[in-house]
Amino acid sequence: MEKKKMTGHISLFFANIIFGLNTPISRTLMPEILSPYTLTFFRLAGGTILFWGISILIKKENVPAKDILMLFFASIFALVLNQLPYFVGLSITSPIDASIVVTLLPILTMILAAIIINEPITFKKAIGVFIGASGALLLVFTSETPKLGESNFWGNVIVFSAVASFAIYLTVFKKLITHYSPVTVMKWMFLFATIICYPFCYKTLIKTNLRLLSSDTYWRIGFVLVFATFISYMLIPIGQKVLRPTTLSMYNYLQPIVASFIAVAFGIYSFGIEKALSAALVFAGVYIVTISKSKEQLEEEIKQKTNR
Numbered sequence: 001m002e003k004k005k006m007t008g009h010i011s012l013f014f015a016n017i018i019f020g021l022n023t024p025i026s027r028t029l030m031p032e033i034l035s036p037y038t039l040t041f042f043r044l045a046g047g048t049i050l051f052w053g054i055s056i057l058i059k060k061e062n063v064p065a066k067d068i069l070m071l072f073f074a075s076i077f078a079l080v081l082n083q084l085p086y087f088v089g090l091s092i093t094s095p096i097d098a099s100i101v102v103t104l105l106p107i108l109t110m111i112l113a114a115i116i117i118n119e120p121i122t123f124k125k126a127i128g129v130f131i132g133a134s135g136a137l138l139l140v141f142t143s144e145t146p147k148l149g150e151s152n153f154w155g156n157v158i159v160f161s162a163v164a165s166f167a168i169y170l171t172v173f174k175k176l177i178t179h180y181s182p183v184t185v186m187k188w189m190f191l192f193a194t195i196i197c198y199p200f201c202y203k204t205l206i207k208t209n210l211r212l213l214s215s216d217t218y219w220r221i222g223f224v225l226v227f228a229t230f231i232s233y234m235l236i237p238i239g240q241k242v243l244r245p246t247t248l249s250m251y252n253y254l255q256p257i258v259a260s261f262i263a264v265a266f267g268i269y270s271f272g273i274e275k276a277l278s279a280a281l282v283f284a285g286v287y288i289v290t291i292s293k294s295k296e297q298l299e300e301e302i303k304q305k306t307n308r
Contacts, residue, residue: 012242019258021223038205043224085159089161112170113137132281135257139256
């Protein structure tokens with residue numbers, strides 16, 4: 001495997017490990033301490049400050065007006081229509097239902113990539129996606145977590161809309177992301193998302209009394225801002241530059257695996273054969289999708305056969 005692709009895989013691996021850690025940490029903050037709207041706005045505003053702050057330290061890239069406009073639309077699909085709807089949907093449906101809906105991301109991405117960028121759905125790729133999905137679903141259905149909410153149709157639809165929005169971002173904006181550094185991409189996207197989301201978050205923000213929050217709460221918010229937002233969203237474009245959308249979305253299956261193993265480490269879950277099998281299926285699925293042939297490889301094979 002070439003060095004750039006290996007770097008992309010490593011970046012996505014660590015980004016999704018952080019996202020997996022973020023799930024239980026964010027759950028301890030919502031909704032008792034902070035509303036989903038408040039925490040989402042903290043993420044967006046914090047990301048804006050951090051990305052614009054670090055942009056001062058690196059070489060400035062010239063971004064033409066047309067690409068800034070495209071980054072505006074990218075922010076809508078990657079952040080605005082992904083983060084806010086997900087938390088809203090999660091608040092009115094069960095976590096198990098939400099987890100099942102999230103496993104649709106690689107399937108949606110594979111279909112959209114075929115429609116939008118003509119990325120072929122090969123047998124190997126399809127098998128890899130469904131093997132990875134089976135691993136994630138096995139973990140969901142064998143979870144020992146107590147039921148925290150009732151299944152809700154509209155809650156599931158809202159979570160699905162968030163998943164679909166991110167799948168669109170991964171496919172439609174891939175070429176745009178490859179032209180600029182992760183800092184340049186994210187500083188504009190987070191700025192636009194913060195501005196767009198502010199009116200929706202205003203009411204809960206003004207009701208939040210920061211002086212009443214404990215130091216432990218601030219540490220957890222710090223993790224969400226620095227690691228789950230700044231570092232993770234710095235790593236995602238690195239993988240997006242060199243990997244196909246379906247491959248990139250497959251790493252999403254790591255998140256429930258990581259969250260589950262963290263729960264085992266803290267004694268909340270017990271480790272069983274189901275969790276080991278789930279992890280094995282997810283990693284097998286990612287590997288199969290990775291080695292499936294790309295559009296360029298298939299076209300090259302056709303050319304070689306034609307020239308014979």
